[in-house]
Amino acid sequence: MFRVSFDEVGKQLASVLRSLGFSEERARLSARLFAETTCDGVYSHGVNRFPRFVAMVRNGSVDPDAEPRIVARFGAMERCDGRRGPGNLNAHAAMARAVELSGEHGIGCVALANTNHWMRGGTYGWQAADSGVIGICWTNTMPNVPPWGGLDAAIGNNPVVLAVPRANGHVVLDMAMSQFSYGALESYRRRGEMLPVEGGFDAEGKVTRDPAAIEASQRLLPIGFWKGSGLAVMLDLIASMTSMGNATHQIANDPLRETGLSQMFVAIDPRTLGDADKLELIADEVVASLHRSRPAEDSKGVRYPGENTLRLREENRRLGLAIDEVIWAEIGEMTK
């Protein structure tokens, strides 16, 4: 690991994207979203993910030029065809439009079909909150988690994002429906550690904390066992029906060909119904109520969702982004 400034990372990634056919403006925005993801400490979906994204542009899964097109609209709701454009640009455009709709109707919804992996989902939650509104969004994915009671991966880990604006720090939750990602399992295994809680099944079908056993069985646990499994199904149904796009069972189970995803973007502007100062107070008091908690054993206390992100963002902006040398060298080769 070494440190590279935020601006330098953005420039380098944008340069690669231009070389792949992205327009200047789109290259800059996509590069910024990758850099911000690493800056916020979500290393799995920032710069470390960039080479896979580039591979998907090169293999034709991602079309650099494609912009989302509105195919149906009714009141506060729009349905868009993502035309297999870059997932982060599509999602950013969809949330921006949902925010606009929420200003006109109190609540706005954009359903996006035929798009690509949005990288870090939290990006679009922070985006909504930066615009002063509540954001709720989710995506389906390729089948990567067995449904409760089933042996094989048939549901997605379908990340969901909820975000609330707050002057003293937005509250943002970005969570997938599996207890751990495959990336997290790999990290624990490499460090020779067991998972802190059960994360999947072993070869005998018993729940286990052993990351290698779960990687071997390919049987991740959904959060809350039967509950997260059910929630993943609902998120998939709502996204695919509202966007008229693919459901998880129709998406290629191949990380380099995982395309044609369905996503939902909902924005709620509570200022259209209530006083902004009162809204701030409500949010601040909820945060304060969490901070008043007596810490549990071995805990440093209760944090609100997104609190740690703000700390990491400040630290990484100041010190530079923590970048894997091998990946940085690989990215450097891309423009040569």
Place this chain on the structure above:
Amino acid sequence: MFRVSFDEVGKQLASVLRSLGFSEERARLSARLFAETTCDGVYSHGVNRFPRFVAMVRNGSVDPDAEPRIVARFGAMERCDGRRGPGNLNAHAAMARAVELSGEHGIGCVALANTNHWMRGGTYGWQAADSGVIGICWTNTMPNVPPWGGLDAAIGNNPVVLAVPRANGHVVLDMAMSQFSYGALESYRRRGEMLPVEGGFDAEGKVTRDPAAIEASQRLLPIGFWKGSGLAVMLDLIASMTSMGNATHQIANDPLRETGLSQMFVAIDPRTLGDADKLELIADEVVASLHRSRPAEDSKGVRYPGENTLRLREENRRLGLAIDEVIWAEIGEMTK
């Protein structure tokens, strides 16, 4: 346990409610919602819950006459004051209005403050789906779960409901943010059984499957550990900010005085953007993909959310509702 016909249960409960000052129409609807809950197999929040509901009318927590009043509206969104009316009637009215709004705007949202426990949340999901639309709703509750990293109950178990309409059986999920309810812990303890998965902490702060140990520590586990804790916080923030109502930390931690709740009701009408036959097909294919799953060890296979409800509903309609004799006798005394 003995069996009482659905109609007989409805009549008896309505008679009690009339004696408490409910109008004829409101007594009938509230009674029906209680009976339907037991009929659907959610025994904890149906007839078995009725005596506690009556106690809350008698102690003044629930005002039988109060109907929700719209206090602000903007486009597709409305904010209502529930005026501490009966929770199931308030929630039913709010979802009905959200459904209307979704017909006018594609998506509709009603934020309801100052209401009471909605009993079974799934009721309003089935209601939306019966109206042909997608329903999403949630409620906050009194503090009954410790946040992740905290020792004392400071967040609610905030049930969330998602529902998708389908001619061959709606898909409806109704889940709280705790892995188990206190009612479930009590049932396991009385049967002398351990929980099937970890459900909370024991006196030493270790996760445990022992229901009695969790009842003693009062430390329920959120689903997905840190994830469900974060999700409960977000649901509370969004409901309290949009409704301008109480957040969990402001709600009395007393089952008989748990009032002034905040709730969200969102309805999405995908037919405003897409072809109804295609929507049916998308839903049916997702269900079929789940049913194709190979069953895991000791499993009868994968069910979609709500599938078991339909089976129980049919059985209980045919055989009569399974009613606890002691509770039925208690309800019989109420009109004397």
